[in-house]
Amino acid sequence: MEEALAMGVELSSAGLGRAVEVAAIDGELKKLWEADDASTNASLMNFLIYTEDPSQLTANSETILSLTQENACRALLIAMDREAPEPSIEAYITAHCHLAHGKKSICSEQVSFLLKGKSLGRLRNTVFAHLNSDLPLVFWWQNELSDLFEEGLYRLVDRLIFDSSTWADPTAGFERIVAAREDTGQSMITQDLSWTRSYFFRLATAGLFDDPAAKKSFSAINKVKIVAQKEQRTAALLLLAWVVELSGWKLLLKNGDSFELSSAEGNLIEASIEWNEDGAPLSELSFFSPDCEIKITRERGNPHLCQSLCTDGHCLYFSGPADADAPADLVASQLSRGGKNSLFLRVLPQFFELL
């Protein structure tokens, strides 16, 4: 499974496979499969990675190699060099093959494009022309949403993946996402990797509050603390928004990254986000009440979360899985969960208030 096999393709130094004429892509893909009877071409979706940083193209091919181990797809990689003086287009094809259960070679085909120059509509048309029919389009937009993120394009998209932690202006970015969802009649599923990054923190929180002592102390919580790397501000705020939304708390006051909240019973709760560049992207979520302290922590690089629940001087400790760090791994875990991501949408208004 770990080993990817290049199938009948001479890999170029860029790792993107064979350079082909754009008009000949379908024919060349057909030849690719005809040349190999031992492998199976499988596809569950069209998976597209778009970047406006051409130097990312090779790295994205590596990402596809890893993603296709568990998600067979038609992969489309598109890099746009908008600063190039002359418009041009380069295309490459390759296939990523993996041994399924140590036996059968399962392959996903990949088509890569390098689009140069300014030409509106070219991105959309390139996508249009190379989708596998009937399969959903999962579109991973890397970095900032540019002016090319327009209705004609996103109307094609079934699932949009982005990472708000890479945005210079998250408010503006989210406004565009919300508008795009409205344009598509709310049908486009949106997935923020900054939200995915806190999945196991949220799961652990839910698990810890199943404990009767924790449940009992819930209404007495007076302090919540989140620790994160500064660049994961949106991840930290989304996590806090989730806590606030599900707890039924209200935001009273916002002072930088400190917040004053009130519970349904009128209790005051202090919430703060602290920054630790040496820690994990998200390194702590803690709840404090007079009788109970619940802490979920993660050390940098550690694949586990440490969970503790202390009441009356007595502590219980547990370990659990932690979220991946690399964006590609976060995408893989998102894909494995599927769903409409409705909780994320529910939390967004609270997040906007905290932002």
Next chain:
Amino acid sequence: MAERSVSNPFREDLVSRNRPDACTVVIFGATGDLTHRKLVPALYNLAVDGELPPGVQIIGFARRDWTDEFFREGLEKLNRKVSRTGHDEELWNSLAPNISYHQSEFQDEDGYASLAAKLDAADEERGAKGNRLFYIASAPEYFDDILLHLKKAGLSEEREGCWSRVIVEKPFGTTLATAQHLNQVVNGTFEEKDTYRIDHYLGKETAQNIMVLRFANAIFEPLWNKQYIDHIQITCAEHLGMEGGRGAYYDGAGALRDMVQNHLLQLLSLVAMEPPTDLSADGVRDEKVKVIRSLRQWDTPELVKENVVRAQYLSGNINGNEVPGYREEDRVNPESETEAYVALRCMIDTWRWSGVPFYVRVGKRLPKKATEISVHFKETPSVLFNAAPGGVPDGNVLVIRIQPDEGISLRMNSKLPGTSLRMEPVKMDFHYASSFGKSSPEAYERLLLDCMAGDATLFARRDEVEEAWRFVDNIERAWHESENPPPMAEFPAGGWGPTEADEMLSGEGRKWRRL
């Protein structure tokens, strides 16, 4: 349940199924293979996936004089070998302190009293009462003792918002009478809603997918009836024989009781049931039990002879290796009259299935290991293509492969390229492994989690079990109690069963699907 959801708001919307509650799992028969190979690795894998509620305690209850340490070491050793997700030291070390061993004879009342004291002490330490899940994985002869002692020790009672549930492993009885007796004992100890009769086939991904395939795809359900379906075959083939001493159990059970009464009738009911009104446990099980209740009873030796073939394998060859005949196998009576193969024609007397035979076959020492359901559609009217060379090809077949190589395929007819009109069957094939690289959870993972979450959909209900035994008992009686019992057929090991089973279908112009 609702009260709890409100008190832990963070559970809301996190996953799209019932949430599992933290509990103490007490496993009876904890020194056995099932605990070491399946149950504890399943709990460990749930922890790896972050699905196991924090604070789950595991107590092994068995007769051997083991210590906590020795028990844990044995579990760890096996977990390293068999765990689906590998073995992570840190996670194991987090789980291991919550595993302990309780030594007692199953009949020893004091052992249950000390178990109750142990559980109470754990509650006290935690400062709250906890849920309790009793998993009976012992030999079946101890089921009664265990259940009665649990009741006597007060361990089966619900306490102030905390549940007490029991999972009972197969075999659930050996006849209708014994199953009814066991049900009386179980339900005298636990309420039916707290009783989970496990059938691990129902925890398999493809078994769960049967309902999705049927009811989430508009193209199948309109065709799923006597108008369009000619017959259905369910095959469960096993290439192994009686290795590892399994002859001792198997020779007392036989293929019909070991496999048909539970696994295969469960699959049959999933294939044949009406759409449930909802996906609640009873919504689904109400429909399943109707199917089993509608099975036409083969209740005379003549009917059994006509509709059931039993057989034993003779010595033969599998994968190039010589293998002994059934009666020559380890721990099998040399004069055994136990069937190692059975093929049945089942008729379901409902509006939907009237006249559609369901052929079920199961056996040891068949050419390969495979479990599948094949739905054979009727042929098209032969008015158009009967003049074509070769005539009309075979009808469409939809195959649901349960194991191995889980997936679904559809056979249809296609024109061969060329100027003449020739047709050949082609196959559209969906393989889980090709499309979803991620490995599915083991059946026991899903089932343990469901039980902790109070979802009994994938567990057999009392009436399902008893109706299945009623069907099987009639056949057993004809074989073993009638004056002129239907004969025991024979086939060479490595073959696809006796000719009598082939004739059962060929007499009706059908044949077994070649796997």
